[in-house]
Each structure stands twice: as C-alpha cells, then as structure tokens.
Amino acid sequence: MSGDLSEHRKEIDRIDDEILRLLNVRSKSVIEIGRLKKQQDADANLHTPAREAAIIERLVAQNTGPFPSEGIRPVYREIMSASLSLEGPQKVAYLGPRATFTHMACMQKFGSSAQYIPVHSIKEVFSEVERGRANFGVVPIENTTEGVVNHTLDMFIDSNLLIYGEVLQEVSHHLLSKSGVPEEIKKISSHPHAIAQCRNWLETHMPHVPVSEVASTARAAELCLEDASVAAIASQLAAELYGLKVIKSRIEDNLNNFTRFLVLSQKAPERTGKDKTSLMLSIKDKVGALYDLLRPFASHGLSMTKIESRPSRRKAWEYIFFVDIEGHIEEDRVKKAVEDITGRCLFMKVLGSYPAHS
Numbered sequence: 504m505s506g507d508l509s510e511h512r513k514e515i516d517r518i519d520d521e522i523l524r525l526l527n528v529r530s531k532s533v534i535e536i537g538r539l540k541k542q543q544d545a546d547a548n549l550h551t552p553a554r555e556a557a558i559i560e561r562l563v564a565q566n567t568g569p570f571p572s573e574g575i576r577p578v579y580r581e582i583m584s585a586s587l588s589l590e591g592p593q594k595v596a597y598l599g600p601r602a603t604f605t606h607m608a609c610m611q612k613f614g615s616s617a618q619y620i621p622v623h624s625i626k627e628v629f630s631e632v633e634r635g636r637a638n639f640g641v642v643p644i645e646n647t648t649e650g651v652v653n654h655t656l657d658m659f660i661d662s663n664l665l666i667y668g669e670v671l672q673e674v675s676h677h678l679l680s681k682s683g684v685p686e687e688i689k690k691i692s693s694h695p696h697a698i699a700q701c702r703n704w705l706e707t708h709m710p711h712v713p714v715s716e717v718a719s720t721a722r723a724a725e726l727c728l729e730d731a732s733v734a735a736i737a738s739q740l741a742a743e744l745y746g747l748k749v750i751k752s753r754i755e756d757n758l759n760n761f762t763r764f765l766v767l768s769q770k771a772p773e774r775t776g777k778d779k780t781s782l783m784l785s786i787k788d789k790v791g792a793l794y795d796l797l798r799p800f801a802s803h804g805l806s807m808t809k810i811e812s813r814p815s816r817r818k819a820w821e822y823i824f825f826v827d828i829e830g831h832i833e834e835d836r837v838k839k840a841v842e843d844i845t846g847r848c849l850f851m852k853v854l855g856s857y858p859a860h861s
C-alpha cells in the first residue's frame with residue numbers, strides 16, 4: 504500500500520471515522536461529568552483549567568510522533584472547548600471589538616465553542632462578570648513594549664472578582680486584503696496603534712500607498728470586504744473571521760511583542776502545582792515600609808514575578824501595590840508569607856491564585 508495514494512486516503516477515512524466515534528464516546532463521559540459537577544455545586548465553574556492542563560501534559564509526555572507535540576495543545580483546546588459546551592454554555596466577556604488580540608487570547612484559553620461577548624470597556628468586562636451575565640472576563644494587563652494597563656489594575660481596587668487565569672498572546676500584525684494580491688492595493692487602513700507598530704515596514708515596502716486610521720482593526724477588515732483595493736493591518740484571527748487573504752504576514756517592527764491578559768471570574772480555579780498568586784496591598788507611610796513588606800517573600804523562598812504601584816485614589820500620596828508571586832495560596836510557604844505581610848500593611852487583598860501560563 505506504501506505507494507498508493509487512494510489506499511492511504513481510504514485508511515485515513517477509516518481512522519477519522521474511528522476518531523469521530525471515540526469523540527462521541529468521550530462526549531458521553533463529559534456530559535456525565537457536567538451533571539455531577541452541577542449536582543455538587545449548582546453554581547460551579549464548569550471550566551476546569553487544572554484538568555485541561557493535566558490532560559495536555561500527559562499526552563505531550565507520552566507522544567512518540569510523528570504527530571507533532573505542538574499540535575496536541577490546539578487540537579485538545581478545541582476538543583475540550585466543544586466538550587465543555589455540552590456541559591453548559593461558557594459565556595466569556597472581553598474587551599472588543601472582534602478579531603482583536605484580546606479576542607485571540609480568549610480563543611487560546613476557551614476555544615471556539617465558547618459564547619463570546621465583546622464589550623466596549625474594561626469596566627464593562629468587570630461588570631458583565633460581577634452581574635453573572637458572563638462566567639468569565641478577559642482583560643489586558645500588560646504589554647512588553649507599552650507596559651502595564653493601569654485601567655485594569657485600578658478596577659481591582661473596587662471589585663471583588665478573582666483572577667482565574669492568565670494568557671500570553673503574541674501581538675503580530677498582518678497585511679490583509681480580499682484578493683491577497685499586493686499590486687491591487689491603493690489604500691491601507693487600520694487602528695492607529697497597529698499602524699504605529701508597523702511604521703517602518705510600511706515606509707520601506709509600501710511608501711506610496713496612503714494609510715488611513717479607523718476605529719479598530721476589525722473595521723479595517725470590513726472595509727477590505729467592501730473594496731478590493733483596500734488592505735487592512737490586522738490579526739490572523741481577522742483574516743479567518745472576515746475571510747481575507749494574507750498579503751504579508753508579521754509586518755510589525757518589533758518581532759517580540761506580547762500582551763498578557765487576565766481571566767476574571769467570581770470563583771477560584773483548582774490548584775495545579777504550577778500556580779501564581781496576585782496580591783493587592785497598601786503600606787504605612789514610613790521609612791523602609793516597602794523593604795519591610797517584601798522581606799517575608801524572600802524569607803519564605805518565594806520569588807516575586809512582578810510589582811506595580813498605583814495611587815490609591817482614596818488619600819493623597821497613598822499607594823496601592825500589586826504583587827505577583829510564584830505559588831498557590833493553599834501552599835504553606837505562601838500562606839505564611841501572606842500572614843506575615845498582612846501584619847505590615849494597612850490593607851491587603853488576595854486577587855487570586857491561578858495556573859501560570861504554560
């Protein structure tokens with residue numbers, strides 16, 4: 504059979520039939536798991552990132568190839584996303600519009616079977632989750648070139664939502680159009696940020712093509728559908744959602760640009776063994792207060808992955824610190840460090856323990 508293409512295709516058809524049959528057998532167990540979860544706690548988060556991570560880790564570890572291990576995560580991301588939709592709808596609010604990097608971060612975490620709700624502001628993402636209209640919210644928290652998103656940090660001051668997870672999303676722009684033929688392009692359109700991030704490429708490769716700013720990369724993608732002579736600078740997801748062709752991929756000037764997103768929820772996720780804890784605290788205004796505050800992390804052997812400060816908005820010159828440490832709040836060393844620190848602060852809140860991005 505080794506040289507017979509149609510025989511190989513028949514073999515693949517047989518295997519695909521078997522994969523589909525097994526996916527349906529798997530789905531029956533998933534439905535049962537969903538029923539049991541609801542029986543234990545009617546308001547439980549059905550999405551279980553610890554279990555998802557364990558499934559992928561186990562399969563990657565035992566894979567002998569030739570199916571590439573990098574393919575296992577995206578394939579299982581979609582299998583588990585579709586499976587979870589059988590347990591109940593997963594509503595995810597995010598900072599819209601569609602096809603942005605926040606939308607891509609959502610897809611990376613929840614797959615394409617979740618119900619996505621694009622909203623207009625970070626505040627609205629928080630309120631959709633607080634009011635229970637969405638199970639999860641996704642907001643940007645920091646970018647490798649532009650730094651922290653202060654608005655998101657500020658929202659935690661008055662919100663009781665927990666951080667449920669984090670997602671790292673590469674920010675990569677592509678030049679898209681209806682036909683994908685560069686000679687047809689008479690105008691380039693995009694959001695001002697995307698244009699700014701591709702400035703050098705545009706000046707070098709398309710110096711005579713006028714560039715115009717629109718409200719979003721999604722709007723630019725829509726314009727391409729209306730007029731074949733327009734190209735948009737937008738994401739890979741925009742190409743997929745709007746059915747556009749890629750003229751040139753990765754036209755951003757800085758090839759190492761990532762945004763970190765936070766997933767918000769009313770509930771905490773299960774411990775995975777590779778977790779992070781985010782804390783928010785304010786300190787007494789005295790010499791050495793910050794040094795005193797950070798000492799317990801070191802003495803309990805905890806590495807701090809981030810510290811940011813913001814004005815408290817309650818009292819002049821009073822600051823709130825946002826600190827990320829490695830470990831889970833149920834671990835002894837984290838619990839003890841947090842207890843020590845609580846005694847040294849004016850106020851302290853655990854924003855959540857959640858699986859570190861892998």
Ligand SMILES: O=C(O)C(=O)C[C@]1(C(=O)O)C=C[C@@H](O)C=C1
Pocket residue numbers: 533536537549550551552554555558582583586587590
């Ligand atoms: O094991 C579970 O808790 C399930 O709900 C099943 C399942 C899966 O498809 O394997 C689906 C979604 C969860 O996020 C994790 C795993």
